[in-house]
Amino acid sequence: MRAVISVIGKDMVGILAKISAKCAEVNANVVDVTQTILQDMFVMVMMIEISNLSCGFPELVDSLTREGTEMGLSVHVMHEDIFNSMHRI
Amino acid sequence: MINVKDIMETITMIDEENLDIRTITMGISLLDCADGDQKRSCEKIYEKVCRKAEHLVKTGEEIEKTYGIPIINKRISVTPIAMILAASGGNPVEYAKTLEKIARTVGVNFIGGYSALVQKGFAAGDEALIRSIPEALSVTEHMCSSVNVGSTKTGINMDAVRLMGQIVRQSAEMTADRDCIGPAKLVVFCNAPEDNPFMAGAFHGAGEPDCVINVGVSGPGVVRAALAKLGPDHDLTEVADLIKRTAFKITRMGQLVGREASSRLGVPFGIVDLSLAPTPAVGDSVAHILEEMGLQTCGCHGTTAALALLNDAVKKGGVMASSHVGGLSGAFIPVSEDAGMIDAARSGALSIEKLEAMTAVCSVGLDMIVIPGDTSAEVISAIIADEAAIGMVNSKTTAVRVIPAIGKNVGEELEFGGLLGSGPVMRVNTVSPAGFIHRGGRIPAPLQSLKN
Numbered sequence: 001m002r003a004v005i006s007v008i009g010k011d012m013v014g015i016l017a018k019i020s021a022k023c024a025e026v027n028a029n030v031v032d033v034t035q036t037i038l039q040d041m042f043v044m045v046m047m048i049e050i051s052n053l054s055c056g057f058p059e060l061v062d063s064l065t066r067e068g069t070e071m072g073l074s075v076h077v078m079h080e081d082i083f084n085s086m087h088r089i
Numbered sequence: 090m091i092n093v094k095d096i097m098e099t100i101t102m103i104d105e106e107n108l109d110i111r112t113i114t115m116g117i118s119l120l121d122c123a124d125g126d127q128k129r130s131c132e133k134i135y136e137k138v139c140r141k142a143e144h145l146v147k148t149g150e151e152i153e154k155t156y157g158i159p160i161i162n163k164r165i166s167v168t169p170i171a172m173i174l175a176a177s178g179g180n181p182v183e184y185a186k187t188l189e190k191i192a193r194t195v196g197v198n199f200i201g202g203y204s205a206l207v208q209k210g211f212a213a214g215d216e217a218l219i220r221s222i223p224e225a226l227s228v229t230e231h232m233c234s235s236v237n238v239g240s241t242k243t244g245i246n247m248d249a250v251r252l253m254g255q256i257v258r259q260s261a262e263m264t265a266d267r268d269c270i271g272p273a274k275l276v277v278f279c280n281a282p283e284d285n286p287f288m289a290g291a292f293h294g295a296g297e298p299d300c301v302i303n304v305g306v307s308g309p310g311v312v313r314a315a316l317a318k319l320g321p322d323h324d325l326t327e328v329a330d331l332i333k334r335t336a337f338k339i340t341r342m343g344q345l346v347g348r349e350a351s352s353r354l355g356v357p358f359g360i361v362d363l364s365l366a367p368t369p370a371v372g373d374s375v376a377h378i379l380e381e382m383g384l385q386t387c388g389c390h391g392t393t394a395a396l397a398l399l400n401d402a403v404k405k406g407g408v409m410a411s412s413h414v415g416g417l418s419g420a421f422i423p424v425s426e427d428a429g430m431i432d433a434a435r436s437g438a439l440s441i442e443k444l445e446a447m448t449a450v451c452s453v454g455l456d457m458i459v460i461p462g463d464t465s466a467e468v469i470s471a472i473i474a475d476e477a478a479i480g481m482v483n484s485k486t487t488a489v490r491v492i493p494a495i496g497k498n499v500g501e502e503l504e505f506g507g508l509l510g511s512g513p514v515m516r517v518n519t520v521s522p523a524g525f526i527h528r529g530g531r532i533p534a535p536l537q538s539l540k541n
Binding site for chain 1: 104158
């Protein structure tokens, strides 16, 4: 099972480091990362493996969302199935 | 890796365009709870529904968290209570109180099924239940009620239509101190579906399994935003194609959530209701979609055609996205629950007559319309009869949910709050249909019913 972390906002030092540190804390392996600029916004998308999390998925969602708020960024953590079902037939 | 643009599109839909799952509704059969002793019946109902729905709200919240998609309501629908009343007799309101107690115990937003199916006539329990509706709605908060008065197969039960005009009025009178909230939770149907997840008309039909999960999606804001990006230079074929693509995406999400809820709760997955259900929130309006297509204000000439296009495209897009489609499936046009409709009604561009025409091409009917407090029961019955006739002849579900604003007239408003919104009192044609309504009897089933 995998989940997608998306970070949207103003680019700054340490975004990747902070988000991946939080993932490492709960044993979530980072599978892939892409960064891009969409409509003048910095967008980072990170795919993580969540099969062996040391905490519940909802707790990880809360902790990353909180981290995002502290950095003034919008962070979403969502199970990959929502994107697969919406955008793939 | 999933495309970044796709990811951003989904997030924008949820964050900015009000995409959500309107409801996960658990349908629960009460047939095995019917008992000759009413007290015992109520106990069995309370025990069974609380047991089946114990984890419904929690599971819904977990799914919201996992997929990052809001699930606005968790609801329960049950077997029409008139069927249980047929076995037990007694005061029907006791069942209403039981349902209310269940809603409070399990924490759902609504519980539906205080219902009777009388399209051909009244069986044991039916008339008593219908006559108790005003009191039942006045002593409960979360309970919804519905009555099916006609169908394409059976024609229209005009005795029931006459009675329902009185019941709608009484429901408003008994809740006049609470903005007449009673009739906002009462729907009069023709061709009522048995697997509808939407309130106030949800009930669990007799042909349904013991317990089932049905899902209703929303997303007018997403369709409107997509059309806004398309711009005014594209023709209506392109508009229809874009709506289809958008409806597909919205419905796929409903299918995912339904499947997940069904697996987590260990309950079979019933249907996805392919619906565009508005909310009073800005940017979540079906009327605004029609206006985005090029109408100055919803209600002007052209509205019916635009709505027909929208409704058809929503179904075509949604049907491939879901393994089982059911419920009401179509665009909803509840006036008080739709910011664009409210504005159109206030400005006078949208009339009840136009809404009636619109119901011929969309789901469901004259919905959440506030009418003057002095509207007679006969006029309300006649509104119901007209709407039922449209449903009967066109083999579709139609419904009436009008709210007589006791003590108020055109120019004033009622405020229900929450998803039910607020609505201006709309003008009603008061020329008397009383002679027609008092004849009673049945309008025979149309030729369309003879399909065998």
